[in-house]
Amino acid sequence: MAEKVLMKGNEALAEAAICAGCHHFFGYPITPQTELAAYMAKKMPKIGGTYLQAESELASINMVLGAAAAGVRTMTSTSSPGLSLMTEGISYIAGCDLPCLIVNVQRGGPGLGGIQPSQADYYQATKATGHGDFQLIVLAPSTVQEMVDMVFLAFELGEKYRMPAMLFSDGLLGQMMEPVELPEPGTVKVSDKPWAVTGHNNERTHNIVNSLYLEPDLLEKTVRARYERYAQCQATEQRCEELMVDDADIVLVAYGASSRVCRSAVVEARAQGIKVGMIRPITVWPFPVDAIKKAAGHAKAFLTVEMSMGQMVDDVRLALDGARPTYFYGRTGGMIPSPAEVLEEIKKIQEGI
Amino acid sequence: MRSDLNLMLAGFGGQGLLFAGKVTAYAGLMEGREISWLPSYGPEMRGGTANCSVCVSDNPIGSPLILNPNALIAMNLPSFDKFIDTVVPGGTVLVDSTMVEKTTERTDINVFYVPATKMADDNGIKGLANIILLGKLFKEMQFCSFEALMKGLEKCVPASKAAMLESNKKALQLGMDF
Numbered sequence: 304m305a306e307k308v309l310m311k312g313n314e315a316l317a318e319a320a321i322c323a324g325c326h327h328f329f330g331y332p333i334t335p336q337t338e339l340a341a342y343m344a345k346k347m348p349k350i351g352g353t354y355l356q357a358e359s360e361l362a363s364i365n366m367v368l369g370a371a372a373a374g375v376r377t378m379t380s381t382s383s384p385g386l387s388l389m390t391e392g393i394s395y396i397a398g399c400d401l402p403c404l405i406v407n408v409q410r411g412g413p414g415l416g417g418i419q420p421s422q423a424d425y426y427q428a429t430k431a432t433g434h435g436d437f438q439l440i441v442l443a444p445s446t447v448q449e450m451v452d453m454v455f456l457a458f459e460l461g462e463k464y465r466m467p468a469m470l471f472s473d474g475l476l477g478q479m480m481e482p483v484e485l486p487e488p489g490t491v492k493v494s495d496k497p498w499a500v501t502g503h504n505n506e507r508t509h510n511i512v513n514s515l516y517l518e519p520d521l522l523e524k525t526v527r528a529r530y531e532r533y534a535q536c537q538a539t540e541q542r543c544e545e546l547m548v549d550d551a552d553i554v555l556v557a558y559g560a561s562s563r564v565c566r567s568a569v570v571e572a573r574a575q576g577i578k579v580g581m582i583r584p585i586t587v588w589p590f591p592v593d594a595i596k597k598a599a600g601h602a603k604a605f606l607t608v609e610m611s612m613g614q615m616v617d618d619v620r621l622a623l624d625g626a627r628p629t630y631f632y633g634r635t636g637g638m639i640p641s642p643a644e645v646l647e648e649i650k651k652i653q654e655g656i
Numbered sequence: 657m658r659s660d661l662n663l664m665l666a667g668f669g670g671q672g673l674l675f676a677g678k679v680t681a682y683a684g685l686m687e688g689r690e691i692s693w694l695p696s697y698g699p700e701m702r703g704g705t706a707n708c709s710v711c712v713s714d715n716p717i718g719s720p721l722i723l724n725p726n727a728l729i730a731m732n733l734p735s736f737d738k739f740i741d742t743v744v745p746g747g748t749v750l751v752d753s754t755m756v757e758k759t760t761e762r763t764d765i766n767v768f769y770v771p772a773t774k775m776a777d778d779n780g781i782k783g784l785a786n787i788i789l790l791g792k793l794f795k796e797m798q799f800c801s802f803e804a805l806m807k808g809l810e811k812c813v814p815a816s817k818a819a820m821l822e823s824n825k826k827a828l829q830l831g832m833d834f
Contacts, residue, residue, distance in 0.1 A: 307685060309678065309681055309682055309685060309691075309693065309811075334697070335697060418697070474697070475694065475720070475721070478694065478695055478697050479692055479693060479694040479695075479720050480678070480681065480692070480693035480694075481691065481692050481693070481717075481720075482685050482690075482691060563717075563718045563719050563720065564718060564719040565718075566716070566718035566719075567718030567719050568718075570715075570718065639719070639721055641719070641721075641723055642718065642719055643723075
């Protein structure tokens with residue numbers, strides 16, 4: 304077992320991506336993901352990789368498209384306003400069925416917003432990252448170790464389903480340091496990419512990477528085929544952590560940084576004799592619908608906690624389909640809820656059930 | 657079970673608060689404990705107030721943002737004013753009295769006024785007031801073993817600045833002897 308080291312989430316993620324065989328990084332600087340790009344800038348030249356600071360986020364994401372089309376593991380990282388600029392390119396990448404890694408270290412919005420941690424890009428990540436019918440695989444780490452582990456998962460799932468994958472982080476996880484164990488080099492699973500546009504000395508027919516289909520019936524057929532893969536992904540890749548859910552009357556649903564706050568609140572509530580648990584989505588797309596439905600079998604109420612005005616709570620409501628009352632508590636604009644605030648909400652719900 | 661350390665370090669950017677926090681975190685890591693280190697970030701880091709939350713615990717750490725520390729190191733007046741009332745009763749507070757002339761009226765906390773910046777200057781280790789205060793905190797709270805603290809320090813001083821290790825050790829000792 305490798306020795307644990309202290310690393311910032313952003314740096315650990317960058318190192319993990321290199322370990323995962325991603326040697327092509329394109330980006331444009333923005334707080335609070337800066338350390339990630341800085342780490343890449345320092346490391347990539349030493350290993351013969353590419354670190355390219357493009358002229359804009361638009362350029363970065365299209366460079367990612369090009370590298371992904373050539374079949375290499377590639378990524379970009381940004382924070383909320385930068386992600387908005389990338390959405391056109393992300394739609395093109397999805398339309399080309401290309402795998403890649405997109406990191407969003409979220410900050411407060413809308414507009415330039417602020418630079419403190421936020422989770423207000425949930426709708427953007429899971430519902431409408433760009434124009435057209437498409438989805439991303441969206442993974443939500445809650446620790447620095449998960450920032451590392453999920454990089455590997457993101458590349459693997461992205462290649463398996465030929466989808467872009469997003470690591471959905473935030474300023475708190477990006478900036479904090481925790482002990483982390485980095486993977487041993489050489490343990491990478493990279494899948495074959497027979498579709499990649501690479502040189503082949505006329506030994507096979509040309510591969511074409513494209514998202515333009517002028518015949519609507521052909522485009523519909525392509526989109527439908529893509530949605531069959533999405534359905535398979537939804538059926539097999541839902542991931543979440545369950546914390547004391549089995550006997551819980553109230554189930555909290557929270558991901559990423561806010562799940563850490565909720566963890567503290569759950570422990571405190573239990574110490575006070577309140578039966579509370581937490582479902583922490585690890586994949587926010589595909590959303591862990593099955594775990595929510597299962598918990599609804601015995602739980603009396605659900606409380607979704609987010610660093611937003613309430614976005615994931617819609618997915619919780621959809622999963623519950625009216626079976627149980629669903630409450631919401633959130634802070635936004637870069638404010639982080641305190642465990643005491645969440646405990647207060649839990650107690651209010653406890654009185655009503 | 658050992659008690660948790662919830663340490664808030666606050667002062668001006670450049671006083672080495674993040675570094676002192678990292679030494680504390682590494683000391684905890686050396687003992688196999690759960691730790692988190694969370695800095696303030698953004699424009700305030702450039703000359704304004706900087707702070708850093710360090711949690712050391714035997715249990716997984718939920719929120720890494722400390723709202724009510726049981727240990728506070730305050731290295732300037734705005735930080736002293738901002739955080740002194742957030743310390744839990746019974747908590748330990750280290751104030752750099754070279755930088756902060758004020759004292760607190762609270763009697764339910766243990767406050768130590770250490771002229772750390774002056775001590776560092778007088779002993780030829782300018783800039784190591786942060787580590788002097790950490791030494792004093794260690795003496796008062798014993799939040800880890802001395803060996804772990806030394807190992808933590810060694811982990812944080814980069815090999816390229818090995819010469820700094822001795823002056824850091826000297827600073828720790830000055831704090832512990834105060």
